[in-house]
Amino acid sequence: xxxxxxxxxxxxxxxxxxxxxxxxxxxxxxxxxxxxxxxxxxxxxxxxxxxxxxxxxxxxxxxxxxxxxxxxxxxxxxxxxxxxxxxxxxxxxxxxxxxxxxxxxxxxxxxxxxxxxxxxxxxxxxxxxxxxxxxxxxxxxxxxxxxxxxxxxxxxxxxxxxxxxxxxxxxxxxxxxxxxxxxxxxxxxxxxxxxxxxxxxxxxxxxxxxxxxxxxxxxxxxxxxxxxxxxxxxxxxxx
Ligand code: OAD
Numbered sequence: 001x002x003x004x005x006x007x008x009x010x011x012x013x014x015x016x017x018x019x020x021x022x023x024x025x026x027x028x029x030x031x032x033x034x035x036x037x038x039x040x041x042x043x044x045x046x047x048x049x050x051x052x053x054x055x056x057x058x059x060x061x062x063x064x065x066x067x068x069x070x071x072x073x074x075x076x077x078x079x080x081x082x083x084x085x086x087x088x089x090x091x092x093x094x095x096x097x098x099x100x101x102x103x104x105x106x107x108x109x110x111x112x113x114x115x116x117x118x119x120x121x122x123x124x125x126x127x128x129x130x131x132x133x134x135x136x137x138x139x140x141x142x143x144x145x146x147x148x149x150x151x152x153x154x155x156x157x158x159x160x161x162x163x164x165x166x167x168x169x170x171x172x173x174x175x176x177x178x179x180x181x182x183x184x185x186x187x188x189x190x191x192x193x194x195x196x197x198x199x200x201x202x203x204x205x206x207x208x209x210x211x212x213x214x215x216x217x218x219x220x221x222x223x224x225x226x227x228x229x230x231x232x233x234x235x236x237x238x239x
Contacts, residue, residue: 004176005089014182064133068104071226114153123147
């Protein structure tokens with residue numbers, strides 16, 4: 001295998017597009033004419049928790065119908081292939097909150113924006129997984145203190161989990177190769193990971209159906225739907 005290790009894979013909503021999960025900035029990106037930036041914020045939740053939960057409940061119901069596609073499965077195959085050589089030489093960092101990477105079998109991963117299946121109580125701090133779709137009531141309430149629950153995702157203006165970010169930045173700084181799959185490369189700090197790796201001399205491959213702000217700087221730009229492009233690219237690596 002010609003891949004320079006360690007390998008970092010960064011994914012965005014585009015990798016789940018062929019599973020039927022709506023992306024954020026594509027043609028299917030709006031919900032009742034709201035953009036994600038208007039709903040995925042602490043201010044929007046404080047102003048109208050029911051509206052924000054209606055959006056998440058809609059996304060949870062949409063995602064519950066979806067299954068991992070060939071691109072998710074390719075990343076699992078790449079993980080096991082690389083980890084066979086050196087278990088510490090692979091990390092998947094996903095911006096996605098849909099849980100499809102976990103469903104496909106990915107293990108060595110960081111969910112840099114959290115999970116749509118996790119909920120947190122804004123009163124007592126309890127957090128857990130709730131996979132009910134649809135949710136029984138909106139907004140959902142905490143079983144122990146009756147406080148309002150929020151989605152376990154990172155909102156605009158919120159800081160990321162420090163440990164998750166540290167491990168992701170460490171992987172970018174030490175990467176030999178980075179695969180950037182299905183992200184518009186617009187949202188930081190996730191979008192800074194490939195930039196950091198490039199500065200450190202990593203080989204960066206972008207998989208997308210169109211150009212992004214990262215495209216001019218990558219070593220390989222693979223055009224096409226990830227569910228086809230990524231398995232085909234991987235097949236060429238292991239030939
Ligand atoms: P976007 O919706 O911004 O971008 C999706 C990217 O996937 C675009 O570059 C598309 O061209 C590409 N794409 C679409 N279909 C594809 C396919 N079949 N194969 C390959 N690429 C495809 O989603 P993200 O980049 O993930 O943050 O957005 C980043 C963050 O913005 C999200 O994590 C979320 C959002 O607000 C938070 O919620 C904090």
